[in-house]
Amino acid sequence: xxxxxxxxxxxxxxxxxxxxxxxxxxxxxxxxxxxxxxxxxxxxxxxxxxxxxxxxxxxxxxxxxxxxxxxxxxxxxxxxxxxxxxxxxxxxxxxxxxxxxxxxxxxxxxxxxxxxxxxxxxxxxxxxxxxxxxxxxxxxxxxxxxxxxxxxxxxxxxxxxxxxxxxxxxxxxxxxxxxxxxxxxxxxxxxxxxxxxxxxxxxxxxxxxxxxxxxxxxxxxxxxxxxxxxxxxxxxxxxxxxxxxxxxxxxxxxxxxxxxxxxxxxxxxxxxxxxxxxxxxxxxxxxxxxxxxx
Numbered sequence: 001x002x003x004x005x006x007x008x009x010x011x012x013x014x015x016x017x018x019x020x021x022x023x024x025x026x027x028x029x030x031x032x033x034x035x036x037x038x039x040x041x042x043x044x045x046x047x048x049x050x051x052x053x054x055x056x057x058x059x060x061x062x063x064x065x066x067x068x069x070x071x072x073x074x075x076x077x078x079x080x081x082x083x084x085x086x087x088x089x090x091x092x093x094x095x096x097x098x099x100x101x102x103x104x105x106x107x108x109x110x111x112x113x114x115x116x117x118x119x120x121x122x123x124x125x126x127x128x129x130x131x132x133x134x135x136x137x138x139x140x141x142x143x144x145x146x147x148x149x150x151x152x153x154x155x156x157x158x159x160x161x162x163x164x165x166x167x168x169x170x171x172x173x174x175x176x177x178x179x180x181x182x183x184x185x186x187x188x189x190x191x192x193x194x195x196x197x198x199x200x201x202x203x204x205x206x207x208x209x210x211x212x213x214x215x216x217x218x219x220x221x222x223x224x225x226x227x228x229x230x231x232x233x234x235x236x237x238x239x240x241x242x243x244x245x246x247x248x249x250x251x252x253x254x255x256x257x258x259x260x261x262x263x264x265x266x267x268x269x270x271x272x273x274x275x276x277x278x279x280x281x282x283x284x285x286x287x288x289x290x291x292x293x294x
Contacts, residue, residue: 007242011036014086015241016127018042018066018120019095021049024200026056027234028092032241033060037089042066042077044095068095068119069105071288078126087132090241093120093139093175102162109287110156112164116171121178122288136248137195138240139179141172143257145199146268148173152279174280176251176267181277182292183248189294194248197267198240200233201254235262 015032019025020041029039029052038060043049046065053061064080067073081088096116105114124137131137148169154160157167176197183195236252239262246252251267254260270276285291 007031007035007238008244009036010242013037013089014040014132015090015092016040016042016081016088017092017094017237018068018123019044021045021052024234024237025092025094026052028094028237028241029061030056030058031234031238033058035242036060038062040064042095044068066095066123068123069097069109069111069115071107071119071122074119074122074126078123081127081130086130087135088127088130089132089135091124091127091131091135091137092237092241093124093137094237095119096140096171098168099164100167101164102157104156108156110162110167112167112171113155113174116168117174117178118284118288120175121284122290124178124182125288125290125292128292128294131193133192135193136241136246137179137182137193138237139175139182139195139197140237141176141179141197141199141251141271142169143199143201143253144169145172145176145271148268149270150174150177150276150280152276152283155283173268173270176271177273177277177280178284179251180249180267180271181274181281184274184277185292185294187248191294194246196240196246196248197251197271198236199251199253200236201258201260202233232259 010032015037017025017029020029021043029041033039041049041063044067049063053063066077097112100111103111105111109118150170150173179195179197186193240252250264252262253265255263
């Protein structure tokens with residue numbers, strides 16, 4: 001596991017992971033359940049999630065349907081969670097789409113920004129009342145955030161020419177801006193919870209979802225140097241959900257950006273732009289109609 005730390009006992013903890021039916025999300029589910037956590041796989045395709053659950057063969061793993069490209073699905077999922085009433089110890093915002101042809105969500109958002117960012121923004125806002133004391137939100141970004149620029153005047157490519165990689169990197173920068181701004185607001189509100197960002201590097205099972213065409217071409221040439229197993233790729237997510245020594249606002253990823261053991265990284269300058277983060281937050285509240293109240 002490239003030197004990554006052993007996961008501590010997670011007995012009694014409840015962890016929700018979006019997009020957990022494959023790749024690093026599935027591997028994170030397996031590792032956390034093996035250490036005693038109860039893990040809810042929140043996935044768009046319930047049949048695939050159920051098949052993955054059966055593959056894991058753990059009574060600690062459950063499945064629920066959640067389509068992050070549909071705000072009504074997010075609201076229904078959150079209502080179901082509130083009805084259950086169980087406090088959430090960690091919410092791992094892992095699901096994502098990448099490199100889509102120009103498409104719109106059911107609410108009219110650009111597909112990647114709408115799913116990757118606005119979907120998780122609304123989900124987190126709706127689940128925040130259930131986040132346990134000392135709980136944490138882990139939002140998965142990407143090395144592609146370093147290429148990203150958020151166009152607050154045209155986030156849905158209604159006026160500018162659509163480019164799938166610009167849209168993807170915009171959504172991943174938005175993920176990290178959100179993660180860091182959420183932690184600042186939790187601190188300002190005197191809350192005990194934290195928010196962190198994470199990225200998996202380039203996992204061997206996730207080239208299609210977590211790398212631009214440029215990154216993919218490089219990794220194909222460098223192969224053994226850059227590909228990470230799903231287990232190693234999941235480590236920043238797992239550490240984000242479990243490491244009691246983490247401080248809010250930190251960003252976890254492989255030591256050498258694409259590979260290596262998990263370390264705390266410095267996000268890009270744009271990801272640390274607090275004015276941009278506040279403006280994105282306001283835009284996201286208007287778009288989704290949800291508010292965090294912090």
